[in-house]
Amino acid sequence: MLQHHRQLEEIYLITSNKAKPIFYSNHRSRQACQKSYKLSDDKIKIAKSNLQNEHKNFLEIGFGTGDAVINMLCDKPNNYYCIESYYRGIENLNNLIKKNNLENIFVFHGDAIDIIENFFPNDSIDYIHIFFPDPWPKKKHRKRRLINLYSINMLFSKLKENGKFHFTTDHINYAYSVRDMLSKQLKKSISFSNNRGLRPITSYEKKAYKKNNLIFDLIEAKLF
Numbered sequence: 001m002l003q004h005h006r007q008l009e010e011i012y013l014i015t016s017n018k019a020k021p022i023f024y025s026n027h028r029s030r031q032a033c034q035k036s037y038k039l040s041d042d043k044i045k046i047a048k049s050n051l052q053n054e055h056k057n058f059l060e061i062g063f064g065t066g067d068a069v070i071n072m073l074c075d076k077p078n079n080y081y082c083i084e085s086y087y088r089g090i091e092n093l094n095n096l097i098k099k100n101n102l103e104n105i106f107v108f109h110g111d112a113i114d115i116i117e118n119f120f121p122n123d124s125i126d127y128i129h130i131f132f133p134d135p136w137p138k139k140k141h142r143k144r145r146l147i148n149l150y151s152i153n154m155l156f157s158k159l160k161e162n163g164k165f166h167f168t169t170d171h172i173n174y175a176y177s178v179r180d181m182l183s184k185q186l187k188k189s190i191s192f193s194n195n196r197g198l199r200p201i202t203s204y205e206k207k208a209y210k211k212n213n214l215i216f217d218l219i220e221a222k223l224f
Helices: 002-015 041-050 067-072 087-100 112-119 139-144 149-158 172-186 203-210
Strands: 057-061 079-084 105-109 125-131 159-169 216-221
Touching (some): 041 105, 057 067, 105 112, 112 149, 125 149, 149 159, 149 172
Parallel strands (some): 057 079, 125 159
Antiparallel strands (some): 159 216
C-alpha cells in the first residue's frame, strides 16, 4: 500500500510540473565536433515555405541515428522536420539529403523546445513523433525529461486540428506519467494504443525487445 502511494505521489509531482524543460545535452552530443549544423538561410526559407504547402508536415523530435525518419520516407512528398542533438545522427540524415538531393527534409540541431517554439507557427504540424526519448530514470533527473505539462501544452498548440501526437517509450514510469499528463491536458481518459501507428521498427526497439522491455505507444489527436 505504501509503495502504491509513493508511485501515485511520484506521478503527481511529475505531472504537476509546468516549468519549461531545461535542455540537457547527453554524452553523445558532447563529443568533439568541429562541424556546424545550422541550417542555411536558403534552407530556412524553404522549410518555412513548405509548412504552407499541401503536403503533410511531420515533426520528429530526437531522431537518434535517423532510422525512423529514413524508414518513413516514401513516395508521398511529405515534409519532415527533424530535431536532434546527436551529431552522428544528424550527419546520417544530412548525407541522405545530399545524396538524394532531397528538399523535403529539414534537420535542426539543438534544444527541441526552443526550436519548436521559435520556428513553427501554431496549427502548422500534422504529426509530432517522439520515439524513445531519454527517460532520465533516476528520480533526481526526471526534471530533465522532454515531456511535462509545459511541453505538452506547447506541442499541442503547434498541431493542426486532427493532427496527431505520438509518444513511445519502453520505460514504464515515463509511459504512465506521460499518459496522465495527456489526460490532464486533453481533459479525458487516455489509454495506451493497441497499435504502433506510423512508427517503423528501429534498432532501438529491437534492443528493447531483447531486454524483454514492454513498448508503450500513446497516440492522441488534437480535436480542439
